[in-house]
Structures are given as structure tokens and as C-alpha cells.
Amino acid sequence: MKLKGAEILTHFLADEGVEFLFGYPGGAVLHIYDAIDQQDRVKHILVRHEQAATHAADGYARSTGKPGVVLVTSGPGATNAVTGIATAYMDSIPMVVITGQVPTHLIGNDAFQEVDSVGITRPVVKHNFLVKDVKDLALTLKKAFYVATTGRPGPVVVDIPKDVTANVADYVYPEKIEMRSYNPVVKAHSGQIKKAVKLMAASTRPIIYAGGGVILDNSSKELIKLAHKVNAPVTNTSMGLGGFPASDKQNVGMLGMHGTYEANMTISNCDLIIAIGARFDDRVTGNIEKFAPKAKIIHVDIDPSSIAKNVKVDVPIVGSVGSVIKALLKEIKEGGFKQDKAALKEWWKQVDEWREKECLKYKTNGDIIKPQYALEVLHKITKGDAYVTSDVGQHQMWAAQYYGFEKPRRWINSGGLGTMGFGLPAAMGVQLAYPKAQVACVTGEGSIQMNIQELSTCLQYNLPIKIICLNNGYLGMVRQWQEFFYEERYSSSYMESLPDFVKLAEAYGHVGMQVTKAGDVEGALKEAFSLKDRLVFVDILTDPKENVYPMVPNNAGLDEMILV
Amino acid sequence: MKTELKERRHIISILMENEAGALSRIAGLFSARGYNIESLTVAPTEDLTLSRMTVVTRGSAEIIEQITKQLNKLVDVIKLVDLTEGPHIEREMLMIKVKTSSNDSREEVTRLVDIFRGRIIDVTSTSYTIELTGAGDKLDAFISAFEKTPILETVRSGVSGISRGAKNLHI
Numbered sequence: 259m260k261l262k263g264a265e266i267l268t269h270f271l272a273d274e275g276v277e278f279l280f281g282y283p284g285g286a287v288l289h290i291y292d293a294i295d296q297q298d299r300v301k302h303i304l305v306r307h308e309q310a311a312t313h314a315a316d317g318y319a320r321s322t323g324k325p326g327v328v329l330v331t332s333g334p335g336a337t338n339a340v341t342g343i344a345t346a347y348m349d350s351i352p353m354v355v356i357t358g359q360v361p362t363h364l365i366g367n368d369a370f371q372e373v374d375s376v377g378i379t380r381p382v383v384k385h386n387f388l389v390k391d392v393k394d395l396a397l398t399l400k401k402a403f404y405v406a407t408t409g410r411p412g413p414v415v416v417d418i419p420k421d422v423t424a425n426v427a428d429y430v431y432p433e434k435i436e437m438r439s440y441n442p443v444v445k446a447h448s449g450q451i452k453k454a455v456k457l458m459a460a461s462t463r464p465i466i467y468a469g470g471g472v473i474l475d476n477s478s479k480e481l482i483k484l485a486h487k488v489n490a491p492v493t494n495t496s497m498g499l500g501g502f503p504a505s506d507k508q509n510v511g512m513l514g515m516h517g518t519y520e521a522n523m524t525i526s527n528c529d530l531i532i533a534i535g536a537r538f539d540d541r542v543t544g545n546i547e548k549f550a551p552k553a554k555i556i557h558v559d560i561d562p563s564s565i566a567k568n569v570k571v572d573v574p575i576v577g578s579v580g581s582v583i584k585a586l587l588k589e590i591k592e593g594g595f596k597q598d599k600a601a602l603k604e605w606w607k608q609v610d611e612w613r614e615k616e617c618l619k620y621k622t623n624g625d626i627i628k629p630q631y632a633l634e635v636l637h638k639i640t641k642g643d644a645y646v647t648s649d650v651g652q653h654q655m656w657a658a659q660y661y662g663f664e665k666p667r668r669w670i671n672s673g674g675l676g677t678m679g680f681g682l683p684a685a686m687g688v689q690l691a692y693p694k695a696q697v698a699c700v701t702g703e704g705s706i707q708m709n710i711q712e713l714s715t716c717l718q719y720n721l722p723i724k725i726i727c728l729n730n731g732y733l734g735m736v737r738q739w740q741e742f743f744y745e746e747r748y749s750s751s752y753m754e755s756l757p758d759f760v761k762l763a764e765a766y767g768h769v770g771m772q773v774t775k776a777g778d779v780e781g782a783l784k785e786a787f788s789l790k791d792r793l794v795f796v797d798i799l800t801d802p803k804e805n806v807y808p809m810v811p812n813n814a815g816l817d818e819m820i821l822v
Numbered sequence: 823m824k825t826e827l828k829e830r831r832h833i834i835s836i837l838m839e840n841e842a843g844a845l846s847r848i849a850g851l852f853s854a855r856g857y858n859i860e861s862l863t864v865a866p867t868e869d870l871t872l873s874r875m876t877v878v879t880r881g882s883a884e885i886i887e888q889i890t891k892q893l894n895k896l897v898d899v900i901k902l903v904d905l906t907e908g909p910h911i912e913r914e915m916l917m918i919k920v921k922t923s924s925n926d927s928r929e930e931v932t933r934l935v936d937i938f939r940g941r942i943i944d945v946t947s948t949s950y951t952i953e954l955t956g957a958g959d960k961l962d963a964f965i966s967a968f969e970k971t972p973i974l975e976t977v978r979s980g981v982s983g984i985s986r987g988a989k990n991l992h993i
């Protein structure tokens with residue numbers, strides 16, 4: 259079938275199974291927008307800022323496991339998308355971003371709206387392509403989706419000059435793709451599996467440290483089986499929350515800078531870390547010299563470069579979480595796996611003692627709304643079954659600590675890049691993927707103002723997101739650091755001249771509510787969630803001086819937490 | 823974590839797709855991650871769809887492990903080998919232009935070129951240009967041998983390397 263480049267793109271996306279294309283038009287992509295208008299298999303979602311297009315695609319990807327797809331124009335369209343691309347890159351999220359480019363004969367000419375998109379995005383993509391000939395378009399797109407979704411996932415940019423979208427070529431959907439230079443490993447080495455199981459049997463103080471890789475691999479069931487078999491405490495990174503149910507009695511909570519006392523003490527004192535799809539981020543390890551000094555480490559990761567990057571590893575296992583855990587369970591079953599049950603019992607006794615600290619307990623104070631309380635109420639009202647997106651700051655950490663995620667892909671946050679402005683657009687992607695689900699965007703009055711324009715997109719597509727704004731009047735996370743480490747010099751962390759969020763929501767055609775007393779939180783959230791087809795902005799005025807605890811100060815060991 | 827701090831020089835030889843941008847991906851990786859590059863050479867192979875690159879870098883065992891993993895992760899990279907892990911040959915080419923305004927200096931230069939087994943490849947009334955191939959330290963020694971003769975210009979190719987014997991880097 260002979261088609262124009264722009265039509266090849268729309269046909270390809272539909273054949274690839276893409277439901278939504280998040281985008282914003284401009285000169286270099288006009289042919290593509292014209293082709294989008296001539297078809298109805300791929301639905302285009304018009305955002306109000308290109309950064310939001312990338313976060314929306316990202317939220318769609320995180321909640322479904324399918325790649326998010328974005329279309330932006332050249333120049334400023336592409337540069338506006340960079341933050342969202344980097345956000346997806348840091349958290350290994352599959353995404354394909356199509357950027358328009360000036361016509362091939364003008365490339366390098368400082369043409370109108372020309373930027374070197376391939377050059378600008380190179381450090382924050384898994385791979386990128388410039389398509390110079392319409393004959394290569396379909397195959398390049400196939401490669402882009404293949405690379406974005408396999409191995410360690412990540413964003414891929416395809417830069418398409420305008421003339422390529424006008425030129426004509428034969429189109430056949432490429433069913434298969436092979437790339438000699440790209441062959442991600444999935445199955446683990448059997449020798450390593452045996453070594454790992456030996457260490458697991460010999461350990462008297464094990465911990466499973468599970469991260470985002472469990473969720474990316476859809477292997478939460480396998481993780482639960484392994485944890486129950488080995489009877490080890492399980493801690494999740496913030497990216498891994500929901501990968502192991504919060505209510506499981508083996509769960510000791512999140513670890514790291516704002517991890518629980520029990521998680522941080524358990525990992526600090528263990529003799530074996532079974533790391534699964536986690537990358538020993540510095541927010542997790544604290545001072546690396548003091549990290550888990552007595553521990554041997556088994557590290558399962560699909561990306562060899564994640565292994566032994568920050569810590570020395572005793573048994574590296576390169577492979578996908580699911581395939582490795584299956585192999586481990588098989589070896590446990592067949593290889594004669596004997597644990598020292600008495601020693602394990604002692605270990606659990608110790609872990610339970612740490613739990614008795616009740617590190618997440620907080621002081622209440624009359625009418626003042628504690629943010630932690632608001633999140634507990636959110637959990638109650640949504641029966642712990644909502645998709646929760648978040649922005650970045652204290653509210654993000656409280657949501658991670660207090661919502662209690664039971665299932666994977668329910669906790670949608672920017673962990674690696676920590677991008678304020680992520681929450682609302684990400685919630686749009688989630689709500690589009692699951693129109694009937696409860697979607698809450700937990701945010702702060704600082705973060706929500708980065709991408710607030712998306713309230714307009716939400717109206718256009720009837721997205722009944724519930725925005726839970728924990729409004730403390732401060733850039734709270736910044737204020738907390740200034741309180742602890744800069745002798746309370748609150749330099750530029752007070753949010754002055756805040757808008758009236760209720761009126762603002764109303765101006766955009768939504769429902770706005772403000773809550774000022776602790777006693778009113780439950781009623782307000784109930785009402786908000788009962789408005790099933792409306793976006794509700796719930797502006798909750800919270801205790802301005804509340805801090806996130808526990809906290810591991812910079813450069814301290816994990817067992818040197820500041821507690822309430 | 824105890825880190826092995828001893829830094830060593832490594833020659834990494836990379837086979838990759840001969841695509842526009844492949845070189846900048848590798849150079850970008852080294853600068854973004856703060857790895858050092860002593861030299862870098864690249865050219866297409868006998869199969870024109872492939873390029874072969876040689877990077878000379880310096881680092882502790884851990885750093886070199888990360889460098890090879892990160893390079894392997896690049897989608898354009900097909901295979902690579904750290905040549906310094908086994909027996910190998912490394913060569914570099916030097917062209918040097920020196921001032922030869924007197925008979926004495928011409929004789930002196932000719933003698934040095936003989937000793938080092940270089941070749942004089944261009945002659946003018948005031949200068950000689952010499953080509954010399956060898957390992958880096960041989961080229962260094964040659965350059966420092968010009969004590970009295972003024973050096974006008976030098977250019978070095980950067981290191982290329984190949985393993986000895988049966989081990990090959992090919993697809």
C-alpha cells in the first residue's frame with residue numbers, strides 16, 4: 259500500500275496497538291495532524307503543554323505496562339518534552355516520543371524552530387533515531403517500540419523531518435524486528451542461581467529488597483511466592499511499592515531516606531540482601547560506606563550496568579525478575595533447601611522489636627489537619643484501591659508511607675528525577691487507561707502549579723480525577739531541609755500569593771473544595787469521590803510545620819535516622 | 823563498599839553499527855559519566871555497515887567494569903573487548919615536522935629516523951616530515967629525542983589495537 263509518511267505513522271501506530279497519542283501540534287507536524295484527523299483507530303489527546311504530554315503518556319505506561327506515545331513539534335515542542343523524557347528515563351518507563359523536525363534540506367541551517375532534538379535528548383533516552391528517508395520510517399518506528407519496551411525499558415525518540423512525512427513509500431506493518439546490536443538478556447545463568455540459593459539457605463538474617471523492576475516485569479506474584487518460601491522480611495523502594503502487598507506481615511515498609519525504622523534497621527543488620535529489580539540508589543543506601551556492613555548481596559537485574567555500580571555484589575544475576583525467581587524457586591524445590599529455622603525465628607523477633615518503635619506514629623493537634631491523617635482517610639475512602647499519582651515533595655513521601663499499596667502499578671510517582679509537575683498529567687494518562695477507576699493525584703500547592711493548565715485538558719476529555727492538594731503554604735520539602743540543616747533560614751520556600759484553588763478549579767469548569775479542619779477531611783473526601791464524573795480539586799490546608807519522619811540525613815548511615 | 827582504587831590504562835575495542843551519531847553517543851557517554859578518554863579512533867571496517875573504534879581510558883577495575891557495561895548497553899554497540907585483558911598489539915602513528923635548516927640538523931634527523939625505523943615522507947629546504955608507527959612510548963621517546971632540532975608540528979593518530987592469536991572481534 260502506497261502511503262505518505264504521515265499516514266505511514268498513523269497506520270503503524272494503530273497496527274502496533276497504540277490507543278492514545280498524547281500531543282500538541284505545530285508547523286513541523288502539520289502533515290501528521292492532518293493524517294490523524296483522517297483516521298479513528300488512534301485517539302489523539304490534546305494537552306496544554308508538551309511536558310504534560312510526556313507525563314500523561316508516562317502515567318499511562320506506568321499504570322498499564324504498555325508504552326506511552328507522544329507527538330510534539332520541532333524546536334520548542336521538543337525542548338518542552340525533554341523534562342518528561344528524562345523523567346521516564348530515570349524510572350525506566352517505556353515511551354516512544356515522536357518529534358517533528360525541519361525538512362531534511364534545512365537541517366543544520368538554524369532553520370525556523372530547528373533544534374538538534376537527537377543531540378539534546380541523547381543523554382536522557384534509551385535510544386533515538388533521525389529518519390531521513392520515508393522508506394525507513396515504518397521499520398524505524400518498529401525498532402523504537404521494540405527498544406523502548408524490551409530489556410530495561412526506557413524512552414525512545416524518533417525525530418521525523420517534515421518532508422519525510424509528505425513523501426510517499428510502500429507500507430507494510432513490520433511484524434518482526436531483529437537488531438544484531440541489541441539483544442537483551444532475559445534468562446539467568448544456572449550456575450548463579452545455584453550459588454544464590456546456597457547463600458539463601460545459609461543466611462540467618464536475610465532481607466528481600468525489591469524495587470521498580472518487579473513492577474516493570476509484572477512479577478509481583480513471583481516475588482510474593484519467593485518471599486513466603488524464604489520467610490525473609492521484605493522491603494520495597496519507593497519505586498517498588500505495591501510490588502509486595504503493604505498488608506503482608508513480612509512487609510517491613512519502604513527503606514531509605516524516608517524509610518521506616520524497621521526497614522532501615524533490618525537492612526543495616528542483615529547478613530544477606532536479596533536485591534530484586536532495585537538499583538541501590540543513593541536515596542536508598544544513605545552513606546554507602548556505612549551501608550549494610552555485614553551483608554552478602556545477591557543482585558537480580560536485567561541491566562548488567564545496574565549491578566555492582568554502587569555496591570560490591572557477591573552473586574550477580576542478570577535476567578528478568580520473573581524468570582530468575584522461577585529458576586530460584588525451582589532450585590529451592592529440587593536442590594534440597596534447608597534453613598536454620600531457629601535462627602530465622604530469632605531474626606523475626608528482632609525485626610518485630612524494631613517495629614515496636616511505631617516510627618510512623620504522628621502527633622495530632624485538635625483541628626489542625628495532619629497530612630498523614632489526610633492520606634489515611636484517602637486510603638479509607640478509596641478502600642486502598644485507587645491509582646495514586648503524586649508530585650514531588652513531602653506529600654509524595656507521606657503518600658508513599660501512609661497510603662499502603664496492595665497492588666502493583668497503583669503508585670505512580672517520579673522517583674529518579676523527582677519532577678514537580680508530574681502528578682496531574684500522569685493522572686490523566688491513568689484515568690484515560692482506566693476510565694472507571696478512582697484516580698487520585700496527591701500534590702502540594704507548589705507542585706500543582708507546574709502543569710495546572712492541564713485542568714483544561716481534563717475538562718475536554720471528562721477526566722474525573724480527584725486532586726488532593728496537601729496545602730502547607732510552603733515548598734515543604736525544601737522548608738524541612740532548611741529547618742534541619744540551615745538553622746531555619748527559610749530562603750524562598752514560602753509560597754506567597756497563592757491562588758484561590760477553589761475558584762481556579764471552578765474557572766476551569768471543575769468542582770473545587772477547601773478543607774480547613776481535621777474533622778471535615780473525611781466528609782470532604784467522601785463527597786469528592788461520590789462525584790464520579792467530575793474532577794474535584796480538594797484544597798486541604800495542612801499543618802505548615804509538619805516534617806517527614808523518619809529521615810536519614812545526608813551522608814549518614816541508614817541506622818542513623820532522625821525520628822519524631 | 824571497599825573500592826579497588828588502583829587505576830590502570832585499558833584499551834577497549836568496539837564494534838558498532840556504522841550509523842550517523844554513533845560516535846557522539848560514545849563520546850557523550852564518557853563525558854556524561856565522567857570517564858576519561860586518553861584517545862579515541864574510529865573508522866569503518868571491511869564490512870561498511872560496521873565501524874571499529876578503539877578507546878584508551880584509565881580507571882580502577884570497578885570503573886572499567888562500568889565503562890564496558892555502559893558501552894555494551896548502547897543500542898549501536900554490537901560487541902566489545904578490553905584488549906588489555908589479554909595478549910595484544912597496539913599501534914599508533916605519528917607524523918612530525920621538524921626544522922632542518924642546516925646540514926648538521928638534516929644528518930641528525932636522518933640518524934634518529936633510522937634508529938627508530940621511521941620514514942621521511944616530505945622534504946623541503948627548511949623542514950623534514952617524518953612518519954613513525956609504534957606503541958605510544960616509542961613515539962614519546964622519538965619526540966623527546968629531538969633535543970636540538972626544533973619541532974614545528976606533531977600529529978598522532980591515537981591508538982589502534984588488535985588481540986594476538988586466535989581471538990577475534992567480529993560478528
Ligand SMILES: Cc1cc2nc3c(=O)[nH]c(=O)nc-3n(C[C@H](O)[C@H](O)[C@H](O)COP(=O)(O)OP(=O)(O)OC[C@H]3O[C@@H](n4cnc5c(N)ncnc54)[C@H](O)[C@@H]3O)c2cc1C
Pocket residue numbers: 348349350409410411468469470471472474475494495496497498512513514515516517534535536537538539541542558559560561564577578579580650651654655672673674675676677735
Ligand atoms: C523527594 C524524594 C525522596 C525519595 N526518598 C526515597 C526513599 O526514602 N526511599 C526510596 O526507596 N526511594 C526514595 N526516592 C526515590 C529514589 O530517588 C529512587 O527513584 C528509587 O529509590 C529507585 O528505586 P529502585 O531501586 O526500585 O529503581 P528503579 O528506578 O525502579 O529501577 C528499576 C531497576 O530494575 C531493573 N529492571 C527493570 N526491568 C527489569 C526486569 N524486567 N527484570 C529485572 N530487572 C529489571 C532496572 O534495570 C533497574 O535497575 C525518593 C525520591 C524523591 C523525589
Ligand SMILES: Cc1ncc(C[n+]2csc(CCOP(=O)(O)OP(=O)(O)O)c2C)c(N)n1
Pocket residue numbers: 649650651652653654676677678679701702703704705706728730732733734735736
Ligand atoms: C521541577 C522541580 N523543581 C524543583 C524541585 C525541588 N523541590 C523538591 S520538593 C520541592 C517542594 C515541593 O513543594 P510542594 O509541591 O508544595 O510539596 P510539599 O513538599 O510542600 O509537600 C522542591 C522545590 C523539584 N523536585 N522539581
